[in-house]
Amino acid sequence: MTIMESETVHRSAYTSILPVTLADIEGASARINGHIARTPFVRSSSLSDHTGHSVHLKLETHQPIGAFKLRGAMNAILSLDDAQRRRGLVTASTGNHGRAVAYAARELGVPAIVCMSSLVPANKVNAIRALDAEVRIVGVSQDDAQEEVERLVEARGLTAIPPFDNVDVVAGQGTIGLEILKDIPDLATVLVPLSGGGLAGGISVAVKALRPQARLVGISMERGAAMHASIAAGRPVAVREEETLADSLGGGVGLSNRVTFALCSTLLDDVILLSESEIAEGIRHAWREEGETVEGAGAVGIAAILARKIELCGPTAVIVSGGNIDPKLHRRITEGADA
Template sequence: MSEKLPIGLEDVKDAARILDGQIERTPLRRSRTLSEITGADIWIKFENLQFTAAFKERGALNKLARLTDEEKKVGVIAASAGNHAQGVAYHGRRLGIPVTIAMPVTTPFNKVEHTRAFGARVLLKGHTFDEAKEHAEQVRQREGLTWIHPFDDPLIMAGQGTAALEMFEDKPDFDTLVVPIGGGGLISGMATVAKAHNPDIEIVGVQAAMYPAMLNIREGREPHGGGASIAEGISVKNPGHLTRRVIDALVDDIVLVEEAHLERAITLFVDVEKTVAEGAGAAGLAALLAHPDRFAGKKVGLILCGGNIDTRLLASVLTRALVREKRLANIRIIGDDRPGLLALVSTIIGDNGANIMEVAHNRIALDVPAKGAEFDILMETRDAQHTQEVIDALTQAGYPPRQN
C-alpha cells in the first residue's frame, strides 16, 4: 500500500537526515495529571519548543533544502495563517533564500510580526487562508517564485513525519496517536511512520467542529467550514489532495472538538504542564477531553504542535476558564440607596474569603426603585462551592444576589 501513496517511511527517514542538527529534537514526556484527568496514559510531544514554536519548520526545511540553486536564488512564496510562514521564513533566512508570505488579514498579530522579524516579505490579503493562497498564486506567477505549499507536498509531509520518528524512538509501544488535521500534512507524515512501525496502531485525527472538511470528504460530503475558531492553525476549508490519499489509507478515525474543549485544553496545558499551546496545538488533548471513553485505558501519543497564541487571546481563554469553574463570579445586588450599603456587602464577601475584583454601581436603571441602588460585583473565589457559600451568606444577610 505504501508504494502507491505520495510518501513512504524512507521519505521520512531521508527528511530526518536533512533535519538532523538543524531543528530541535523536542522532548516526549508523560503527563501523570492529564492521564488522571482523561483516563488515558498520555504522552506529549512538545513541538511548541521548536525555535518557531511549531512543528511546521520540519516540512519547510525539508522542502527548502532540496530546491535547486536557481530556485533558491529567485526565492519562494507561501500562504499561511502563521506557523508555516514562520518556518519558511526562518529557514529561508538561514539558507539565504528570499521569502514572501501571503497571510490572511485575520492572522494573529504575533504571528505576522514574528514572520517579518525572520526577514520575510509579508503580504496581508483576504480574510481566509484560501483567499490569501489565491493572492499568493498570482504573485508566484508574476514573479517566478517557487511555491512552498503548507501541506499538500510530499516533501512537506515527509518532513512533518519526522516528529513521529522521534516519538517512536523514545516510546515504541503507543496504542494510539491523536493528531490535529487542518490541511493534513502533519497527520499524513505521522501516520506513515506509525503504520510502518506498527500496522495495528490506531491513528485518530482531530478537527475543529467549525472546520470539519477532511471528515466531510471522508464521509462523502462537500468540504466546508466557517467561523472564528480559536484553532486557526487547522481552520482549513479545502484540505490537500495528496494528504487525502494518505489519510484515507492510514487514518482510522476523525473526531471533532468544540471550542469549549479547545479552550479547556489550552488552560490545562498552562495549569498542568506549565506550557503554552495555541488552539490547534491543543486539539489532540481537546479530543481526549471531548471523547474520554474513546481513549480510556490506552497509551496515547499527543503532539502539542504549536504554541503561537496571541497573548491577549491567551489571557481571555484563561479568564473564561475561571468563569466556567465559577472561580470568577459576577453577582448583582439590589438594595436601598443608603450610606454604608456597599461597605456592608463588601464586608460579608470579604469575611467569607472571597476577593472583590470590580464593582459597578447603577442608580438609574429603570428596573431599580428610585430610592434603590444596584451593584454588579465581580468576585474571585476558590471554586463553585465557595461561590455558593458567599451567595448564601449574602442571602442570609438580606441581600440575595442574582448571578449574571
C-alpha cells in the same frame, strides 16, 4: 467514524501505494537533522491519571518557531536546488507555516514572501515580519491567500512552498512519528491535530509503517473542519472558513489535493471534532497542569481526552503542535473566560 481497520494492513501497503513513503520520511529526518529541534516527549501525570493509561505529550511548542511546521518547511526548502532557492520563496499560511518558511529562508539566506488572509491573528503576522519575510494580507480565507501565491509564481517566477499538500513538506512533518516510536515502541494511539493533513498524514505514514496496529486519530474543530468534511464526502470539498480558537487548523484542503487527502482518508482510524469551549479547556489544562503555553490547534489532543471523546487503550502520544497564541487571548482563557 472508522476509516480503516489498521490491523489488517501490512507495512508494504504504506510504502508502495501512497504518495509519501517511510523512505521519504527517513530521508527527511537525515536532511533536517541539525536544522530543527528533537522536541521533548514528556509523560503527563494528570492525563495519565485521568485516563488510566500512559499519556505522553510531544511538545512541538519547543521548536525555534514554536510549532511543528519548521520540519516540513525546512525539508522542502533543503530539497530545492540552488536555482529554485535563488528565485525566492512564496507561500500561503494561516500563520505557523509562514513563520517556518520565513525562519528557514533567513537561515539559508534566501528571500521569502508569505501570503495570509485577514483571519490570521496579528501576533502571527508580526512574528513573520520579525523574521524579515515580506507579508501580504489578501482576502478573508486561505484560498484567497493561495491565489496570490499562484499569481506571484506566474508573474515573478518565485518558488512555492505549499503549506501541506506536498511530498517534501509531509515527509518533514512525518519525522515526528519516527521520534515518538523511538521513545514508545509499544505505542497504541496517536492523537494528532487535523487541518490540511500534512501533520496527520506524515505521522500516519511513519507510525502505520513501523507499528500498523497503532491507532491514528485526527482531532479538529467543529467550525470549518475541511479534511473531516472531505473524508466524509469521499473527495476534497470546500468548507466555509470560520473564526476559531484553533485558527491554525483553518483553511481548506484544496479541491485538487494530490497528497494529504489520500493519506488521511486511507490511514486515519478516526476523526474527532471539538467545540470552542472544549478547545479552551485544553488550553487551560496545558497551562495549569502541564506548564505549557499552547495555542488552540495545539491543545486539541488534550481537549479530546478531557472531553472524554476518545477512549484510550494503551500508551498514547498527544501531538502538541504549536504554542503561538496571542498572549492577551491566552491570559483571558487561562483566567476562565468563556470561549
